[in-house]
Amino acid sequence: MGIEAKMTTLCYIEKDGAYLMLHRISKKHDVCKDKWIGVGGHFELSESPEECLLREVKEETGLTLTSWRFRGLVTFVAEGWDTEYMCLYTADSYEGELLPCNEGVLEWVKKEDVLKLNIWEGDKIFHRLIHEDAPFFSLKLSYQGDRLVEAALEGKPLELFDIRDGEGQRTGMVRERIMVHMDGDLHGTAHTWIVRGRRDGGFDILLQKRSQGKDSYPGCFDISSAGHVQAGDDFLPTALRELEEELGIQADAGQLEFAGVHKGYMEEEFYGKMFRDSEYSHVYVYREPVDIQGLKLQKEEVESVMWMELDACMEAVGQGTLPNCLYMDELELLKQYLSAGQGD
Numbered sequence: 645m646g647i648e649a650k651m652t653t654l655c656y657i658e659k660d661g662a663y664l665m666l667h668r669i670s671k672k673h674d675v676c677k678d679k680w681i682g683v684g685g686h687f688e689l690s691e692s693p694e695e696c697l698l699r700e701v702k703e704e705t706g707l708t709l710t711s712w713r714f715r716g717l718v719t720f721v722a723e724g725w726d727t728e729y730m731c732l733y734t735a736d737s738y739e740g741e742l743l744p745c746n747e748g749v750l751e752w753v754k755k756e757d758v759l760k761l762n763i764w765e766g767d768k769i770f771h772r773l774i775h776e777d778a779p780f781f782s783l784k785l786s787y788q789g790d791r792l793v794e795a796a797l798e799g800k801p802l803e804l805f806d807i808r809d810g811e812g813q814r815t816g817m818v819r820e821r822i823m824v825h826m827d828g829d830l831h832g833t834a835h836t837w838i839v840r841g842r843r844d845g846g847f848d849i850l851l852q853k854r855s856q857g858k859d860s861y862p863g864c865f866d867i868s869s870a871g872h873v874q875a876g877d878d879f880l881p882t883a884l885r886e887l888e889e890e891l892g893i894q895a896d897a898g899q900l901e902f903a904g905v906h907k908g909y910m911e912e913e914f915y916g917k918m919f920r921d922s923e924y925s926h927v928y929v930y931r932e933p934v935d936i937q938g939l940k941l942q943k944e945e946v947e948s949v950m951w952m953e954l955d956a957c958m959e960a961v962g963q964g965t966l967p968n969c970l971y972m973d974e975l976e977l978l979k980q981y982l983s984a985g986q987g988d
Contacts, residue, residue, distance in 0.1 A: 652686050652687065653700055653732075657682075667680050667751060668747060707738040710738055717729060772822065792804060802820050812832065830924055835906065838850035838893075847953070848952065852890065854947065858945070860921070865969075869890050870886060879926035890946050955979075
């Protein structure tokens with residue numbers, strides 16, 4: 645028998661800044677066992693989404709909705725399970741008295757506390773979209789067991805990162821990029837410094853100026869090339885990919901020297917939202933000749949590039965005279981590595 649698609653509804657009922665959440669603890673064989681979700685269920689034959697919504701809410705809560713909003717269509721894909729198309733609603737008005745639910749325990753939870761509960765990782769994405777009052781959206785979420793392995797919004801893939809422990813090892817948790825930067829989760833990045841020797845024995849480093857359209861630190865000077873390690877990927881392939889994407893440099897793995905590991909944390913508000921960046925980074929050095937006039941800059945990421953003497957850069961960062969998002973201790977790591985003559 646082939647796997648089929650099924651239709652469901654899910655609703656988050658609002659009251660006094662809280663959502664009515666269902667803690668699924670009653671059924672032994674429940675794919676959502678111990679998870680917190682909204683209320684809803686499967687379509688019955690010939691039902692419209694609204695008919696299913698009203699019936700399921702009534703059955704699970706005893707409430708009769710009088711005002712609701714269709715927020716989006718969520719497609720769930722999981723190995724071994726039927727594909728599910730879920731009509732997602734919020735509701736802000738109802739009649740009746742709340743009754744016990746045989747699916748689990750109903751509880752009003754403050755909206756700001758919902759993401760702290762044991763909820764599906766993909767649910768955090770649509771909760772963010774609801775919180776941002778996004779227009780009607782189509783979101784696809786794919787899982788392997790409890791692990792989110794794919795997310796796409798309006799057909800466009802969302803970036804997913806492996807969450808890492810203090811030693812840089814994968815914890816097994818995968819989260820979407822915006823959620824990672826909302827909470828400051830530790831994740832992997834690859835940093836590549838393009839350097840050239842000077843006649844005086846010092847070094848120049850290539851700095852990129854971040855595009856004005858970036859969601860963080862727009863217009864600031866940054867590492868020559870850097871990028872997030874996508875879920876399931878590793879540091880060196882990421883470094884090579886970012887060099888080509890951002891600067892048009894096609895490098896070989898043997899041309900990148902591993903200079904060390906850097907752990908850094910920055911937080912700042914951009915466009916009214918707090919941005920928390922907790923990185924576990926592999927730092928690389930690239931010494932091949934580079935003609936900056938011949939670089940192919942990725943305009944969405946990089947506005948321009950410039951050479952700067954390393955010590956002058958460190959002084960400018962220390963004095964705050966260069967708009968940047970660089971870490972002084974990473975610059976010190978780089979200087980120590982170069983001064984030791986490693987990789988020459």
